[in-house]
Amino acid sequence: QKEVEQDPGPLSVPEGAIVSLNCTYSNSAFQYFMWYRQYSRKGPELLMYTYSSGNKEDGRFTAQVDKSSKYISLFIRDSQPSDSATYLCAMSAGDSWGKLQFGAGTQVVVTP
C-alpha cells in the first residue's frame, strides 16, 4: 500500500463548476500538506501549503486537512479551462530534511 493515495482521474468538469480533489494517507507523522499543479511538460507549481488540520483559502482555491481521518482535499471554485492540469498532493513529516511524499496526481479537464 502506498503512503499517499490519490485517484488518477481523469476528472472532467464543465467550466464554472467546482473541482473537488482529495488524497488519503497512512503515515500519521505527516504534518505539512501541499497541493501542486503540473501542466504537461512542466514542473510542479506550488498552489497551497497548510500545516496540521484545518482549512486554508486563497482566491478560488480552498485546502482542507483532516488529520484524524488522514484525508486532505482541494477545492477549485469557478473552474476555468486554464485549470486543466494534473494536481498533485504532497506531504511531509517536517523532520530535518524536507522529503516530500507525493500522490500519483489527478488529471483535471475543464471543458468550455
Add this chain to the structure above:
Amino acid sequence: ETGVTQSPTHLIKTRGQQVTLRCSSQSGHNTVSWYQQALGQGPQFIFQYYREEENGRGNFPPRFSGLQFPNYSSELNVNALELDDSALYLCASSLEAGANIQYFGAGTRLSVL
C-alpha cells in the same frame, strides 16, 4: 517562473551509459532536492543536498549520485543506466534543509533505450 532552471530539457541515452543532469537553484537557496517522476506517477524523492553535503536519501541505489556547488548549481549523475531510469527528473530548491516549500524546475526528460 520559479527561478529554478534545468538542462538539458530532453536527453536520450542507451542502457549502460552514464548521464549528468544539471540544475540551477533560485538565488539564495542553499538546499536542492532531486526527484524522479515516472510517467503517470508522482515525483519520488531521490536525495537532498544542503551546503554541498548529501542531507538525506530516498530508496535509490548508489549509482544515483549528486553534487552541489557554491554558486547554487547542482548535478545529478546516474551510472549504468537501466531502461527503468526513463523518467522526468526534477530538481527543487528551498531556503533551508527541512523546508517543505520547494520550488521546482521544469525537469529533464530522460529516455533510456
